[in-house]
């Protein structure tokens with residue numbers, strides 16, 4: 001495989017409309033002639049819109065086709081701004097929509113997750129055809145690659161697990177000759193397929209992970225994800241002011257902060273890169289000449305406080321019904337149930353008679369779990385919580401974050417703090433008591 005291949009990933013925000021796609025084209029002009037594998041997400045918020053189509057189809061509420069028509073119109077608007085009438089890309093996009101219309105004409109498949117993947121995966125197929133055609137039009141030879149021919153997963157729909165041996169073999173057989181032929185190769189993020197050729201998705205926001213899988217398979221020299229931020233920052237700028245850009249990060253630091261909610265990179269992205277020491281650059285598509293953040297082995301471990309916030313958390317307080325200790329056999333049973341329900345544990349603590357666990361509140365999984373164990377255990381579920389993870393904390397940062405929050409669970413270990421919190425309006429003494437109060 002060409003040693004100097006670089007892998008680039010462009011997310012939905014960088015492809016949100018025709019102008020954004022033109023801009024991506026202009027960034028890529030600087031790499032003309034290089035060995036480049038490009039991974040693209042769906043345009044803008046298409047995946048959210050497709051989720052609504054899948055939901056409507058499952059409910060048979062008569063809205064699915066209308067919702068799909070809106071997505072179609074948005075894609076035609078982008079194409080009309082980029083391509084002359086009759087361009088070949090129209091037929092490719094049209095065929096992709098027709099496939100979904102066939103799905104919508106049939107009864108909803110009993111396996112919701114399977115049906116979801118067949119519908120939601122088209123976002124990336126559409127965007128990849130459009131971006132590929134645009135690059136060809138501006139004189140950048142680009143070959144379109146179907147990621148489903150390369151990325152093999154198990155049949156856990158909506159959360160496909162990569163089958164690495166087959167994936168590496170497919171990439172060696174198909175992607176290697178494509179890269180050797182020269183020009184760019186462009187493919188879809190987020191999607192793969194089972195051994196029976198059914199489309200799967202890798203989990204929401206999974207395009208970063210796709211780029212890492214390809215980087216691993218082609219022994220990339222580096223991988224770059226192009227974002228709407230200057231690099232990895234000390235916290236999400238949408239939630240916090242006065243954040244700093246981190247110039248360098250270790251893989252370990254990156255994996256810890258993304259696992260606990262730093263949404264800038266999908267947490268699964270780091271491992272394949274770390275395994276082959278492939279540096280990951282996070283750069284701004286708005287300011288492409290900026291240095292961004294480099295994530296690699298070569299970073300020291302001195303960092304400023306870094307804050308990650310995971311929303312949509314639930315705290316389960318589980319206790320024995322008869323006041324007996326929460327012993328090993330209880331824990332073993334509880335963990336087995338947690339694994340069966342595919343709950344993701346973010347924090348836990350146990351005492352003599354109780355076990356507290358903070359998990360992502362996903363659909364009805366938490367309630368089904370509580371229902372399942374209720375004969376043996378008393379369970380209290382508290383929803384709508386946030387999990388703060390503060391790495392390399394200073395007391396004053398903690399002080400600031402705690403303001404207006406009720407702390408439900410806290411844990412400190414070697415410079416890091418995690419806390420599960422709930423909004424609590426700050427009480428302020430009235431300047432004048434209300435009439436009727438005794439003093």
Ligand code: ADP
Nearest residue numbers: 011012013229231232233235236238262263264
């Ligand atoms: P993509 O277009 O690739 O899907 P995302 O929207 O998923 O991009 O990710 C970029 C966003 O991640 C930023 O706009 C920012 O709000 C958010 N973000 C969360 N945590 C951080 C962080 N620590 N540093 C930078 N950005 C962050």
Ligand code: ASP
Nearest residue numbers: 041047190204205206207
């Ligand atoms: N389009 C998919 C999503 O929005 C994958 C991605 O963008 O990373 O979840």
Ligand code: MG
Nearest residue numbers: 011012041205
């Ligand atoms: Mg994203």
